[in-house]
Amino acid sequence: xxxxxxxxxxxxxxxxxxxxxxxxxxxxxxxxxxxxxxxxxxxxxxxxxxxxxxxxxxxxxxxxxxxxxxxxxxxxxxxxxxxxxxxxxxxxxxxxxxxxxxxxxxxxxxxxxxxxxxxxxxxxxxxxxxxxxxxxxxxxxxxxxxxxxxxxxxxxxxxxxxxxxxxxxxxxxxxxxxxxxxxxxxxxxxxxxxxxxxxxxxxxxxxxxxxxxxxxxxxxxxxxxxxxxxxxxxxxxxxxxxxxxxxxxxxxx
Numbered sequence: 001x002x003x004x005x006x007x008x009x010x011x012x013x014x015x016x017x018x019x020x021x022x023x024x025x026x027x028x029x030x031x032x033x034x035x036x037x038x039x040x041x042x043x044x045x046x047x048x049x050x051x052x053x054x055x056x057x058x059x060x061x062x063x064x065x066x067x068x069x070x071x072x073x074x075x076x077x078x079x080x081x082x083x084x085x086x087x088x089x090x091x092x093x094x095x096x097x098x099x100x101x102x103x104x105x106x107x108x109x110x111x112x113x114x115x116x117x118x119x120x121x122x123x124x125x126x127x128x129x130x131x132x133x134x135x136x137x138x139x140x141x142x143x144x145x146x147x148x149x150x151x152x153x154x155x156x157x158x159x160x161x162x163x164x165x166x167x168x169x170x171x172x173x174x175x176x177x178x179x180x181x182x183x184x185x186x187x188x189x190x191x192x193x194x195x196x197x198x199x200x201x202x203x204x205x206x207x208x209x210x211x212x213x214x215x216x217x218x219x220x221x222x223x224x225x226x227x228x229x230x231x232x233x234x235x236x237x238x239x240x241x242x243x244x245x246x247x248x249x250x251x252x253x
Contacts, residue, residue, distance in 0.1 A: 001026075001047065001155055001186060006056035008046055017042055018210045019056070024155075024203070029177055029187040031197040034207035035231050040190045043207065044159050047188060048079045060155065074102035078148035079157040080141075092135070092143050093119065093128040099150025115150055122146040122176070138169030145176070156180065158189040162196065174200040194247050198222060206230055222247070 001024045009016035017039045024030045032040045045051045046058060049065050058065045060076060068076070078099070096115040104110055112128075119125045122142045127135065132143055141161065148156060158177070162170040170193075178200060181187045191197040197204060198218045206214040206221055208230045214221055221227075222245055228235040234250035 001188070002059045003047075004057045004059070006043075006046060006053045006058060008042060008051055008054050010042075015039065015042070016210050017046065017053075020210075020212045021056075022205060022212050022215050024186055024188050026154075026186045027181055027184045028202035029181045029189070029200060030203040030205060031201040032188070032190045032205045032207060033194055033197050038207040039210040040207055041159055042210075043205075044079070044157055044188070044190055047155075048077060048157050049073055050079075071102050074151055076153055077155045077157065078151040078153035079159070080144045080148050080161055081159050090132055091129050092124055092132060092146075095132055095143055096124075096146045096150050099147035102151055115146070118146045118150045121149065137164045138166070138172070141165060141169065141173065145173075149180075153185065155186045155188065158187070160190055160192060162191065162193065170196065194227070198245075198247065199243075 003020050003022050006020045007016070007018050015037060020043065032043060034040050042051065046053055049058075049068075052066075060068070060073075065073060093112050093115060096118055097110045097112065099118070100110045100114050116125070119128055122145055124139075124142055124146055127139065132140060135143065141164070145161075156177075161173060161177075165173065174196065177187050177189070181202070198221075201218055204215065204218055204221050205212055206226070213230060214226060222237060224235045224237050227247060231249075234252060236248050236250050237245050238248055240246040
């Protein structure tokens with residue numbers, strides 16, 4: 001997936017994305033980082049074709065996303081968002097089955113057997129008959145991930161996937177995304193935790209005021225001056241035993 005001079009401006013606002021050009025390496029985990037209001041979620045919505053770029057082009061497999069039908073695009077790109085509409089009395093299996101809709105006609109029944117592999121890969125097999133509202137936050141996040149994987153995407157988009165998870169589930173999810181990328185899925189996510197982004201990503205995009213100011217491997221972007229300028233706060237990189245380089249915000253006097 002690639003962006004060529006992509007711009008988008010919200011009506012009557014000074015926020016958006018301006019002339020973004022960059023690539024997302026296939027089969028790797030790319031994380032978009034930047035300060036609040038930088039345009040990270042806007043960019044993700046453009047990649048998901050939930051917003052349409054005012055100028056420029058986003059391509060998928062060498063083809064503009066505008067050329068895909070909604071059904072064909074849903075067979076290639078899936079998105080896991082922060083907020084989900086819970087449907088009363090729906091079980092885990094039933095929610096995951098909704099991910100199979102791009103492969104079925106409007107009135108065609110979806111067999112529970114179709115989602116067995118996606119329940120298994122996300123560790124939800126034993127919870128298939130459980131109602132989603134009865135699950136913990138970490139378990140629910142796995143349900144949304146399973147539903148996205150049921151679309152069999154080549155690109156998986158995630159908007160702040162660790163926001164409502166405790167530390168254990170955050171680490172578990174990050175490891176699972178790395179495993180998915182190893183199978184060939186291109187993972188693109190927005191993260192608020194900078195150190196988490198540097199630790200679990202193959203590639204990083206750094207966004208500031210709607211512009212892509214740097215992209216590359218984590219070791220290339222782990223620069224105190226670069227990050228301090230982007231986040232408008234003093235930054236120091238320290239070496240932490242068992243963790244390695246760690247990015248620390250220095251309190252201003």
